Amino acid sequence: xxxxxxxxxxxxxxxxxxxxxxxxxxxxxxxxxxxxxxxxxxxxxxxxxxxxxxxxxxxxxxxxxxxxxxxxxxxxxxxxxxxxxxxxxxxxxxxxxxxxxxxxxxxxxxxxxxxxxxxxxxxxxxxxxxxxxxxxxxxxxxxxxxxxxxxxxxxxxxxxxxxxxxxxxxxxxxxxxxxxxx
Amino acid sequence: xxxxxxxxxxxxxxxxxxxxxxxxxxxxxxxxxxxxxxxxxxxxxxxxxxxxxxxxxxxxxxxxxxxxxxxxxxxxxxxxxxxxxxxxxxxxxxxxxxxxxxxxxxxxxxxxxxxxxxxxxxxxxxxxxxx
Numbered sequence: 001x002x003x004x005x006x007x008x009x010x011x012x013x014x015x016x017x018x019x020x021x022x023x024x025x026x027x028x029x030x031x032x033x034x035x036x037x038x039x040x041x042x043x044x045x046x047x048x049x050x051x052x053x054x055x056x057x058x059x060x061x062x063x064x065x066x067x068x069x070x071x072x073x074x075x076x077x078x079x080x081x082x083x084x085x086x087x088x089x090x091x092x093x094x095x096x097x098x099x100x101x102x103x104x105x106x107x108x109x110x111x112x113x114x115x116x117x118x119x120x121x122x123x124x125x126x127x128x129x130x131x132x133x134x135x136x137x138x139x140x141x142x143x144x145x146x147x148x149x150x151x152x153x154x155x156x157x158x159x160x161x162x163x164x165x166x167x168x169x170x171x172x173x174x175x176x177x178x179x180x181x182x
Numbered sequence: 183x184x185x186x187x188x189x190x191x192x193x194x195x196x197x198x199x200x201x202x203x204x205x206x207x208x209x210x211x212x213x214x215x216x217x218x219x220x221x222x223x224x225x226x227x228x229x230x231x232x233x234x235x236x237x238x239x240x241x242x243x244x245x246x247x248x249x250x251x252x253x254x255x256x257x258x259x260x261x262x263x264x265x266x267x268x269x270x271x272x273x274x275x276x277x278x279x280x281x282x283x284x285x286x287x288x289x290x291x292x293x294x295x296x297x298x299x300x301x302x303x304x305x306x307x308x309x310x311x312x313x
Contacts, residue, residue, distance in 0.1 A: 001307060005300040112299050113307035115245045138299060146299075149292035154229060165221060 004111040008140065011102065012147035016155050019091055026087035028161060036080045041164050043073045099144075103129070106140035114138050210268045217276060220269075224261060225286035231257055232290035233297050240301025253294055258283055 027033050047069050050062075107129055114136045118126045123135050126142040156162040206212035207223045214220040235256060239249050265271050265282055273279045 002300075002304045005303065009296070009300070113303035115239070115243060115298055115302040116247065116250060138303070143296070143299065146292050146296050150229075150232075150289050150296060153289045154293075157225070165218060 001112060004106075004109070005143065008111060008143050009147050009151075012144055012151050013155075015095065015098065016148065016152040019095065019152070020155055020159060020161060022091050022094075023084075023087055023161070026090070027084055030083070033080070033083050036076060036083065040073065040076045040080055043069065043076065044164070047073060099141075102140065102144070109140065110137040111140050111143055112138040118142075211270050214269075214271060220271065221276065221282075221285055224265065224282060225289075227264065228257065228261060228286040228290040229293055231260060232292075232294035236294040236297025237301060239294075239298045240305065243302050243306050245302075249298065253291070257287070257290060257294075261285075 047066065050066055050069070108131060110130060114126065117135055122142075125145070126138055127135055128139045128141050130137050130139050153162065201209075201212075203219055203223065206214070207227075232253075235253050238244075239253070244252065262279070262283060265273070266279075273282060276282050
């Protein structure tokens, strides 16, 4: 049990580092990305401050200004995700291949015992390719996904590649209604 | 003009924290001029709590929905106590108590599950093929 589980943790650390390394090579170090990123961060912070300052006022001029800035931020955000997109596709393909390789290595093997019974809609994942009906058995893919969820994000944060909070907050607002400006 | 004020602001922020982030995180009622720093402290505290609880639950061993519910309760409770009583920050500055309570929750939950599952199955479960 120890060998399998620790091996999976090791695999997910390696794949997370590999993924971040590849993204750094293809995206993070490029001048275009860095320029766009600083721009988006600057704009998000500025917009947030402005919204805080004039949040309740219904002044038309301010409203227009904020709307214009939101539009600019939206465009920059779109450019940023376009820059990321290409390399994400390449990495996605590489990782699907890697994952199917690991899947076939661990095929039908119970890698761990779950201390809880997963919800029915997760059982398909946690019991994938496993024989029998004992849903406490854990498949490779379930543990791998959990490891990746925690390790990848922490590595991104440690290396400083995670998107800033201000930018992601503003980014989310763009897709939903912004209540104070209805 | 605006760049000038920004520069001043930046310098002000970088000069003022004479103490390191860690020592401020451990001292009650510290000043947090940079919101991001405080959110980072919350984030990493969460990760540590997740892993520590995962190790404990695995050793005990705690099982089932009780383990999951206790984790969620302790994780949210400790962080809530930390920012309301220990640091006494203005929740509104960070977008409300909910924003702070959910900061890094999913990542910490995943980390907790991984350590819980690994330690539990390593210590308390023998595969049938070996017995």
